[in-house]
Amino acid sequence: MPAFSLDPPQTAWCAELRTVAAERLRPLAEKGEPGHVNRPLVAELGRLGLLKRLFTSGAVDLCLMRESLAYACTEAETALALQGLGAYPVHAYGTPAQRDRWLPQVTEGGAVAAFALSEPGAGSDAAALELRAEREEGEGREDVPPGQSVRTPGGSLAAHPDGPARWRLTGEKCWISNAPEADFYTVFARTTPGAGARGVTAFLVPADRPGLTGTGLDMLSPHPIGALGFDAVPVTADDVLGEPDRGFRVAMGTLNLFRPSVGAFAVGMAQAALDATLAHTARRDAFGGKLKDLQTVAHQVAEMALRTEAARLMVYAAATAYDEEAPDVPGRAAMAKLLATESAQYVVDMAVQLHGARALRRGHLLEHLYREVRAPRVYEGASEVQRGIIAKELYANMEAGR
Structure with a gap:
């Protein structure tokens, strides 16, 4: 994997994004x-053409956007990322009808998307989903097993005399970003009991479906996050994303793209904290000189810079691997997210320490970043999950002789 460096157009674009964000x-x-969802902010991201780039550019561009926006406005970065996370399954796995219905609205900033995977009892263990997709009585063909649908030679879901296959979704989702205010949800539900990851189907569920309810959750960082309730919510084969019982592929395909970009979000926050610390320690008088003249402080700042740059390089190496369709994307994506989010936590915490009490005051940049930086170590796979993925990939490669 070649070393990553920005070319002049990328450097100029990142500078422009920082200015626009500010x-x-x-x-x-x-x-x-x-x-709550900030719809004017989402609409402005659409007007700027940034939402469209979620689906027309590669992983490197996604990381550049997320890092640059995070540096100057974490709320804008989060709004952009959540649109991508919720709508990417439609872009990558949806039918032409699904894409035509929703993607133009998403890219224009008129429709808000959400990715509904986590549940009260199935957060890190995504294969343990309990939201049930129960086949309706009398629906489907007798020669088709429950939870499956007929596909034509061309790959489309075939109709039968009673119409498309139908299910009812019953259960809960929790910790869902943009819930309960999204306009549609990518929902992962169990269509085959006892089948683990192989019995999950992804559905595109509009927010106005009967039986779908939601409540907001008050979180450490005030993002739009909520819980969803499904009381026999109707879905059909026309709502399936990808293939029945293959929804875990949809989830992992989406996360393999977005995990490195979570790392880019973290790098943007770390860089903002580092720059604030450089400015503060250069001007702050202490012990007869400037803070930066104290060796202890200088070494801490050097460590912050080292970890930020190491995380950045790993993030863009993983993004490059994704764009080049390399075989080791899952492991690289996990490494990038793990290193970047853990490093950003360290950098922001050390920045607070070097700023002292002023950084704990409401409204200070570092007070804001301190609340923002904690969640990425948990969502889209906690750090412990990333370590498990890395180890699994290492042993698989060893057994394959790679």
């Missing part, structure tokens, strides 16, 4: 209501 997006973010 001048156009941050004022909209500041007007938003904590814990």
Whole structure:
């Protein structure tokens, strides 16, 4: 894997994104209501063409966007990322009808998407999903096993005399970003009991489906996050993303793209904390000189810079591997997310320490980053899950002789 470095157009684009985030997006973010979807902010991301780039560019561009926006406006970064996470399964696995119905609205900033995977009892262990997709009585053909649908030679779901296969979704989802205010959800439900990851199907569920309810959750960082309840919510074969019982592929395919970009989000926050620390220690008087003249402080700042740059390089190596369709993407994606999010936690925490009490005051950049930086170590696979993925990939490669 070649070393990653930005070319001049990428460098200029990142600088432009930082400026746009500070001048156009941050004022909209500041007007938003904590814990709720900021639709004017999402709409502005659409007008700027950034939402469209989620689906027309590669993983490296996604990481550049997330890092640059995170540096100047974490709320804008999060709004962009959540649109991508919720709608990417439609882009990558949806039917032409599904894509035509939703993707133009998503890219314009008019429809809000959500990725509904986690449950109260199945967060890190995504294969343990309990949301049930129960086949309706009398639906489907007798020669087709429950939970499966007929496909034509061309791969499309075939109709039968009673119409498309139908299910009812019953259960709960929790910790879902943009819930309960999203316009549609990518929902993962169990269609075959006892089959683990192989018995999960992904459905595109519009928010106005009968039986779908939701409540907001008050979190450490005031993002729009909620719980969803499914009381016999109707879905049909026309709502399936990908193939029945193959929804875990949809989930993992999406996460393999977005995990490195979570790392980019973390790198953007770490860089913002590092730059704030450089400025503060260069001007702060202490012990007869400047803070930066103290060896202890200088070494801590050097460690912060070292970890930030190491994380950045691993993030873009993973993104490059994804764009080049390398075989080791899952392991690289896990490494990138793990190193970047853990490093960002260290850098932001050390920045707070070097700033002292002023950094703990409400409204300070570092107070904001301190709350923002904690969640990425948990969502889209906690750090412990990433270590498990890395180890699994290492042993698989050893057994395969790679």
